[in-house]
Each structure stands twice: as C-alpha cells, then as structure tokens.
Amino acid sequence: MSAVPDMRDVEQFYFAYASVIDDGDLETWPALFTEAGTYRIISKENFDRGLPLCLMYCQGAGMLKDRAFASAKLNVYAPRTWRHLISNIRVAQEGGRLEGQANFTVLETVAGKLTGILLCGRYIDVLERTAAGIRLVERTVVYDSTLIPGSVVFPV
Amino acid sequence: MSAVPDMRDVEQFYFAYASVIDDGDLETWPALFTEAGTYRIISKENFDRGLPLCLMYCQGAGMLKDRAFASAKLNVYAPRTWRHLISNIRVAQEGGRLEGQANFTVLETVAGKLTGILLCGRYIDVLERTAAGIRLVERTVVYDSTLIPGSVVFPV
Amino acid sequence: MSAVPDMRDVEQFYFAYASVIDDGDLETWPALFTEAGTYRIISKENFDRGLPLCLMYCQGAGMLKDRAFASAKLNVYAPRTWRHLISNIRVAQEGGRLEGQANFTVLETVAGKLTGILLCGRYIDVLERTAAGIRLVERTVVYDSTLIPGSVVFPV
Numbered sequence: 230m231s232a233v234p235d236m237r238d239v240e241q242f243y244f245a246y247a248s249v250i251d252d253g254d255l256e257t258w259p260a261l262f263t264e265a266g267t268y269r270i271i272s273k274e275n276f277d278r279g280l281p282l283c284l285m286y287c288q289g290a291g292m293l294k295d296r297a298f299a300s301a302k303l304n305v306y307a308p309r310t311w312r313h314l315i316s317n318i319r320v321a322q323e324g325g326r327l328e329g330q331a332n333f334t335v336l337e338t339v340a341g342k343l344t345g346i347l348l349c350g351r352y353i354d355v356l357e358r359t360a361a362g363i364r365l366v367e368r369t370v371v372y373d374s375t376l377i378p379g380s381v382v383f384p385v
Numbered sequence: 386m387s388a389v390p391d392m393r394d395v396e397q398f399y400f401a402y403a404s405v406i407d408d409g410d411l412e413t414w415p416a417l418f419t420e421a422g423t424y425r426i427i428s429k430e431n432f433d434r435g436l437p438l439c440l441m442y443c444q445g446a447g448m449l450k451d452r453a454f455a456s457a458k459l460n461v462y463a464p465r466t467w468r469h470l471i472s473n474i475r476v477a478q479e480g481g482r483l484e485g486q487a488n489f490t491v492l493e494t495v496a497g498k499l500t501g502i503l504l505c506g507r508y509i510d511v512l513e514r515t516a517a518g519i520r521l522v523e524r525t526v527v528y529d530s531t532l533i534p535g536s537v538v539f540p541v
Numbered sequence: 542m543s544a545v546p547d548m549r550d551v552e553q554f555y556f557a558y559a560s561v562i563d564d565g566d567l568e569t570w571p572a573l574f575t576e577a578g579t580y581r582i583i584s585k586e587n588f589d590r591g592l593p594l595c596l597m598y599c600q601g602a603g604m605l606k607d608r609a610f611a612s613a614k615l616n617v618y619a620p621r622t623w624r625h626l627i628s629n630i631r632v633a634q635e636g637g638r639l640e641g642q643a644n645f646t647v648l649e650t651v652a653g654k655l656t657g658i659l660l661c662g663r664y665i666d667v668l669e670r671t672a673a674g675i676r677l678v679e680r681t682v683v684y685d686s687t688l689i690p691g692s693v694v695f696p697v
Contacts, residue, residue: 236549237392244473247488273622310429310529312488312505314472316626317556332559332624334648336490336505338529344502346656349624349648373622373650393548400629403644466585466685468644468661470628492646492661494685500658 235363239320239329239356242363247313247333250383255301258384259293262365263357268293270370270385273350284372284381296384306382311347312336313385327363329354333370335385337378348374348385391519395476395485395512398519403469403489406539411457414540415449418521419513424449426526426541429506440528440537452540462538467503468492469541483519485510489526491541493534504530504541547675551632551641551668554675559625559645562695567613570696571605574677575669580605582682582697585662596684596693608696618694623659624648625697639675641666645682647697649690660686660697 242261249257262268270285287293317332330353337347350372357366370385398417405413418424426441443449473488486509493503506528513522526541554573561569574580582597599605629644642665649659662684669678682697 241475244475247473248475312490312507312529314470314488314490314626314628316470316472316628317559319553319556319560332626334624334626336502336529338505338531340531343532343534344505344530346502346648346658349650349656351624373624373648374656375650375652376655378655397631400631403629404631468646468663468685470626470644470646472626472628492658492685494661494687496687499688499690500661500686502658 235322235327235358236318236320238363239327240318242356243315243318243329243331243352246365247315250385251311251313253301255297255383258297259290262290262293262368263359264290266290266293266365266367268296268365268368268370268384270372270381272375273371273373274375276369276371285384300383304382306380308340309382310338311383312338312344327356327358329356333385339379345378347379348372348377348381350374391478391483391514392474392476394519395483396474398512399471399474399485399487399508402521403471406541407467407469409457411453411539414453415446418446418449418524419515420446422446422449422521422523424452424521424524424526424540426528426537428531429527429529430531432525432527441540456539460538462536464496465538466494467539468494483512483514485512489541495535501534502530503535504528504533504537506530547634547639547670548630548632550675551639552630554668555627555630555641555643555664558677559627562697563623563625565613567609567695570609571602574602574605574680575671576602578602578605578677578679580608580677580680580682580696582684582693584687585683585685586687588681588683597696612695616694618692620652621694622650623695624650639668639670641668645697651691657690659691660684660689660693662686 268287269283271283287296314334315331319330321328334349335347338344353369355367424443425439427439443452470490471487475486477484490505491503494500509525511523513520580599581595583595599608626646627643631642633640646661647659650656665681667679
C-alpha cells in the first residue's frame, strides 16, 4: 500500500464514523455506507481461516438501518460510553478501487465500572467517493479478541 | 467539520502538548495556552447535561501556572509515568475560529504495577495562531470514565 | 521538532512496521532496517538514567535476522495476537538526519483470555531514505511499563 491523495479525506471519514457511534448518533450510521454497502464483524480466527461465521452481518441499507434501530431503540443494556481509537490508517488505490485499513480499539465505560478494553482489531474497507462524500462499499471488522467482556451493543 | 490547511500543525501541537506532560515538563504546560486561556476537566455525564461541576478549572495564565506548580512540586504521590494516546483528530475553521477535537487515552504506569487505563475521553478545543505558534484559547477535557483508578495528578 | 515534508511517508512506514509484526510476517522485519541498523528495547527507568541494560539488543542485519527467526520459529509460547497502536507521531529533520518519535501501545490477545495492555511507551528513531524506501538506522523502544504481564515474544 502506498499513500494516495485521498489519505486525509479517508482519515477524516474514519473519525466521523467513530464519532457517530461514540456520540450515540446511530441513526446516521447507515448513511455512511453506499446503498448496497455491506458490513460484517468477524473474529480474526475465522477471518484468517476463511470461515464465514460472523458476529454481525448486514447487506444493504435496509439491514443497516434495521441494525441501527435495534441498537438505538430495541436492545436493553446498562448505560455505557464507547470510545473508538482509530490508528495506523493506510489507504491505497488498487485498480480503480479505494481501499482502506486501520486499527481500532474500543474502550468501554459502563456506569460505575472502570474503563476497559472491549475489543480491538482491524478495519478492512472498500470505499467510494460519492457526491455526498466518502462512503463505505464494504467494511469488514476483524477483531483480535477471543473473549469479550460484555456485549457488543453498538456497531464497531 | 471539514479538514483545514492547519490540520497538520494542530496535530503536531496536540502531540507536543501530550509530550510536555508525559515527559514531566509541566512548567511548560501553561505556555501552551493564551494569556487568558481556560482549561477544565469535566465528566461526560456533567458535560452532556450542561452541569457546571468540574474536576479541575483554570482561567488565565496565573491559575494555569499555579496548577502546574502544584502538580510538579507540591502534591505527593507514588512515582508514575503517563502516556497520552491522541487519536481521531478533527480540525475545523468555524466563522473565524479554529476549533479542534481529539480522543485521548491516558495510560498510567505506577512503579511495580501493571500499566492500565487511567481515563479516556475527548478534547474539545478552541485554538489560536499566535506569533509563537498555535495556542489553546480553551480546552475542555470531557472524560468518559465514571470511576478513575487512582488520582489525576497531572493535567490531562 | 517541526513538521517536515517526509511526515506522511514516515507515518506510513511506521504503520507498515507495525503490521509486519501484527500480521506475523516476522521474516520481513529485518528488511525495515538499514544493513547496519540497530534495535533495542529498554525500560524508561534505565533510559532516563543513562543505564545501558536492555531487554533486547540487535546490531546489524545478522542479529536482526537471528532475532526474527527465533521469534518466528524457535521460541515456544501460547498462540497470541498483537495489535500495535501507533500515535503521536513526530518527525524532524535535524542537521541532515531524519528523526522520528511516536507513542506505541501493544495490545495482546492470548487465546481464551481478555485482550489487555502488554506494554506502552515511545519509539525514538533515526531514519534514512533509501532507494527501497524509508529504513530504520536506529530504533530505540523505551517502554514505560515496570511490570509486563507475560513475555515480549515478538519485536515491539
């Protein structure tokens, strides 16, 4: 991967993505994908072995909206704050496709408990420049953690 | 928020700020603010509800210097090392004002104990370009943590 | 330190370095140094006092390759995943020398255990532009941690 002119824009897009979730603005989350965009969360173990089982899978705006609505309105869980640390961002233009990678760490604070690491891993993305700005065609969230202390109640 | 030409300079200023604290160079810390600069540390809970109670509040160079002196010379605590991880930096020029935001995590190492998360959260800043470089007009440190393992002995 | 034109390239080099280790591609690691490149891991305590004792020390391609081979093939340890978070990157051109600094945090996931902080600290580097890209002339890994939960089985 080599740096591309879009670097800074992708970086800012990644930070905006993180803040949509951390600020509890989940209904905006589906709009960060293209209409047919896909999103999945998969363990590194399964990803490395080519096994298909995911923790979460959404294909297209309908499923993304459904998931955002469930996270924001339906699911029941103790109040908590998430903080996404996005680092090691790498962007490449591969044969007309804009590809991005980054490391993520989600720090979780459940009311009355110590702030801890919920999970960490890597984003593997295909991106697209649209009239409305950069959007995700595909986001694969590959998490390292083999044991997660609590529930993944929001999108990562 | 959209990226601005000052992006890289603000980023470098944020890293310089972090290293002033992590390297124990606290007497330099007040000089990172303008003469009338304000600094406060407030919980996300209070910040989100508009409640005024802060963990720390300094207004102007005198109070900032007083606080730095207390941290460096007066307070008594076990030897420790802080490491600021600054990520998700976003900078915007809003109506003539230079505004910045970033996520921070402070990792603390107390001698003989495991390195742990002290607290994490978000900086919300107003910045100014001065002849001496970028300076903070206002830094609000909004921390997510509801329980902090130990004391916040330095500025965040 | 002030920002230099090489900033973005050094940043991308740092992220490539991290992913070589995190992706288990250790045999590539020595090639990130110049032929006579040196690498050492030292505690902040010893570094600050000018004491020479290191946790790891390699001088030149032979020792680096030896170390990479030992990490990848000889040493015996439970399966684990490392995730390097590289932040607070600062680059300077000092009298013809390209110097870099960054904060690092290594998050470790041992199979069946919670993801935790292995260690954190600071890279202090001398870099060189070669025909093959940026390379490390010297990397000093100064870690804050006084107690490390487990073993440092890979290069940091």
